[in-house]
Amino acid sequence: MLDKLEVARALREIGMLLEVKGENPFKVRAYERGARALEELQEELSVVVAPNPADRLDRLTDLPGIGDALAKKIVELHQTGRLPLLDRLRAELPPGILELLQIPDLGARKIAALHAALGVASIPDLEAACLAGRVREVRGFGERSEQKILEGIRRLQSTEPRHLLSEALEMGERILAHLRRSPAVERAELAGSARRSRETVGDIDLVVASRDPTAVSTHFLEFLRIAEVIGQGETKTSVRLGGGMQADLRVVPPEDYATLLHHLTGSKAHHVRLRGLARDKGLTLSEWGLIELAGGKKLPIASEAELYQRLGMAWIPPELREDQGEIEAALAGTLPQDLIRLEDLQGMVHCHTRWSDGRATMEEMARAAEAMGMRYLTVTDHSATAAYAGGLDVDRLERQWEELARVQEKVAVRLLRGTEADILQDGSLDWPDAILERFDVIIASIHSRFSMDEEAMTQRLVRAMRQPVFKIWGHALGRILLERPPFACRMEEVLDAAAEGRAAIEISGDPRRLELEPRFARLASQRGIPFVISTDAHSPEGLANLRYGVGTARRGWVRRTEVLNSLPVEEFLRAVKPAR
Numbered sequence: 157m158l159d160k161l162e163v164a165r166a167l168r169e170i171g172m173l174l175e176v177k178g179e180n181p182f183k184v185r186a187y188e189r190g191a192r193a194l195e196e197l198q199e200e201l202s203v204v205v206a207p208n209p210a211d212r213l214d215r216l217t218d219l220p221g222i223g224d225a226l227a228k229k230i231v232e233l234h235q236t237g238r239l240p241l242l243d244r245l246r247a248e249l250p251p252g253i254l255e256l257l258q259i260p261d262l263g264a265r266k267i268a269a270l271h272a273a274l275g276v277a278s279i280p281d282l283e284a285a286c287l288a289g290r291v292r293e294v295r296g297f298g299e300r301s302e303q304k305i306l307e308g309i310r311r312l313q314s315t316e317p318r319h320l321l322s323e324a325l326e327m328g329e330r331i332l333a334h335l336r337r338s339p340a341v342e343r344a345e346l347a348g349s350a351r352r353s354r355e356t357v358g359d360i361d362l363v364v365a366s367r368d369p370t371a372v373s374t375h376f377l378e379f380l381r382i383a384e385v386i387g388q389g390e391t392k393t394s395v396r397l398g399g400g401m402q403a404d405l406r407v408v409p410p411e412d413y414a415t416l417l418h419h420l421t422g423s424k425a426h427h428v429r430l431r432g433l434a435r436d437k438g439l440t441l442s443e444w445g446l447i448e449l450a451g452g453k454k455l456p457i458a459s460e461a462e463l464y465q466r467l468g469m470a471w472i473p474p475e476l477r478e479d480q481g482e483i484e485a486a487l488a489g490t491l492p493q494d495l496i497r498l499e500d501l502q503g504m505v506h507c508h509t510r511w512s513d514g515r516a517t518m519e520e521m522a523r524a525a526e527a528m529g530m531r532y533l534t535v536t537d538h539s540a541t542a543a544y545a546g547g548l549d550v551d552r553l554e555r556q557w558e559e560l561a562r563v564q565e566k567v568a569v570r571l572l573r574g575t576e577a578d579i580l581q582d583g584s585l586d587w588p589d590a591i592l593e594r595f596d597v598i599i600a601s602i603h604s605r606f607s608m609d610e611e612a613m614t615q616r617l618v619r620a621m622r623q624p625v626f627k628i629w630g631h632a633l634g635r636i637l638l639e640r641p642p643f644a645c646r647m648e649e650v651l652d653a654a655a656e657g658r659a660a661i662e663i664s665g666d667p668r669r670l671e672l673e674p675r676f677a678r679l680a681s682q683r684g685i686p687f688v689i690s691t692d693a694h695s696p697e698g699l700a701n702l703r704y705g706v707g708t709a710r711r712g713w714v715r716r717t718e719v720l721n722s723l724p725v726e727e728f729l730r731a732v733k734p735a736r
């Protein structure tokens with residue numbers, strides 16, 4: 157099944173392929189309009205496409221720009237993930253043709269002309285044709301346009317795409333497991349932004365200690381998901397993986413492993429500061445290790461801790477290495493000693509079940525949380541306003557609580573009655589007061605009207621936080637990584653209101669969210685605001701995202717004592733109990 161954004165992408169692709177084929181512009185625009193309507197849809201597609209076939213087309217055709225024919229295609233894409241028309245178009249046109257549309261000023265019409273005249277079917281084709289001076293010979297093009305196309309290609313190639321941390325770690329860890337199967341590999345680790353738990357990752361960096369670099373790189377290249385070898389040298393190998401991510405492998409003898417791992421972990425800003433400190437001590441720090449300026453002797457360094465110690469400070473956890481005060485703290489001996497760790501968490505906060513838009517039953521979610529060693533699980537399905545996500549009304553909520561009591565009989569993990577309540581436009585929460593007081597846990601989140609201006613949004617949040625039942629702010633600014641920026645509000649003012657209202661803030665491990673941003677977590681800490689680290693899981697597998705929440709929290713210097721779901725259940729309940 158495709159969601160609305162995926163269906164929108166498919167419609168766009170159809171529109172572009174039709175355009176490249178020189179189809180009627182009206183037809184092309186219809187797909188474009190349909191795609192936009194879906195992207196702007198507030199609800200999930202599964203809600204608009206109701207199980208009743210007559211009904212579903214009616215709801216879809218209510219949307220601007222969607223007629224019967226397009227509605228049928230949307231339903232088919234949504235339900236089967238495929239469409240014969242799209243398959244046919246993809247088969248007719250070369251696969252690289254759409255990437256040409258990324259070049260500025262090169263519309264589908266021009267691409268069609270180049271394709272027809274020169275057989276150009278990809279960016280490399282077009283680049284070669286420009287360099288050979290063949291593009292200027294095509295009708296409608298000249299020397300100037302040839303030059304502009306080349307510039308466009310250069311610019312395109314200089315902006316590297318980024319990937320979600322979860323995807324980079326999943327892939328990176330598979331590669332690590334593969335590497336560690338080689339007897340030539342003594343040690344292997346992920347470095348770079350993935351090791352620092354950055355929310356998005358440019359490429360995967362790997363470091364290996366070995367006496368036999370040739371054997372290691374030969375073994376590395378046997379990894380099944382490699383699509384293309386970009387570069388291969390004595391000790392460096394770069395590949396493109398299926399799916400587009402790049403991975404760089406460096407192999408060094410064991411005695412250089414610690415300093416290279418440290419170097420490749422970064423960040424650059426952190427290293428610039430360390431290099432300055434090293435120089436003050438008569439040393440140079442680089443990827444080659446720590447070397448005495450006078451005489452050029454390399455100091456033996458067996459671990460990162462030893463490297464930091466040589467520079468006069470304590471080991472700094474990778475998530476903190478951003479030159480955001482960690483070096484000063486390490487020098488002063490004031491680095492937090494109790495940064496939150498995955499094993500500190502006792503409770504799973506924020507999950508959805510089939511009662512709203514989750515994919516599993518309450519019992520399945522409970523058993524999965526239990527299997528992870530959790531002591532409690534807050535069941536937080538959506539409130540009524542979130543109709544697109546099957547939000548509960550009071551009647552269904554009462555029945556959910558009955559089920560919760562039944563499931564509780566069968567599982568050891570303590571189930572808490574929760575909700576993810578919408579913060580409405582006026583700042584009120586989406587339940588009657590009498591119901592709000594009966595929850596164990598209320599997560600309050602914004603799911604609609606993201607485009608309010610800064611003033612209105614700030615007021616909406618401040619008003620919400622003044623209510624005594626406001627206890628946990630869910631996925632704060634609503635960003636979706638690589639897709640939707642955070643909404644606008646005056647964050648410091650909102651954090652002041654949260655502190656005053658004694659509310660906690662969620663740090664979401666949902667790989668597409670990873671909110672609260674680290675800089676805001678630190679501002680919240682300064683105000684004494686506590687956190688919960690959650691997954692926003694919609695399935696048992698989703699519970700495994702807790703680690704990404706922990707990584708995000710650590711980047712914000714969050715300590716165990718600040719995380720409410722590191723507490724035993726009774727203390728957790730006291731801390732989040734909605735009160736009036």
Ligand code: DGT
Binds near residue numbers: 350
């Ligand atoms: P990414 O891949 O864009 O998400 O970010 P990183 O941090 O993984 O950066 P990447 O892959 O370009 O390089 C990995 C590490 O290597 C980086 O964190 C620090 C180190 N490094 C790379 N280039 C330089 C440089 O020009 N100077 C210094 N000091 N370190 C560098």
Ligand code: CA
Binds near residue numbers: 361
């Ligand atoms: Ca990297």
Ligand code: CA
Binds near residue numbers: 360404
């Ligand atoms: Ca790299």
Ligand code: ZN
Binds near residue numbers: 601631
């Ligand atoms: Zn939510």
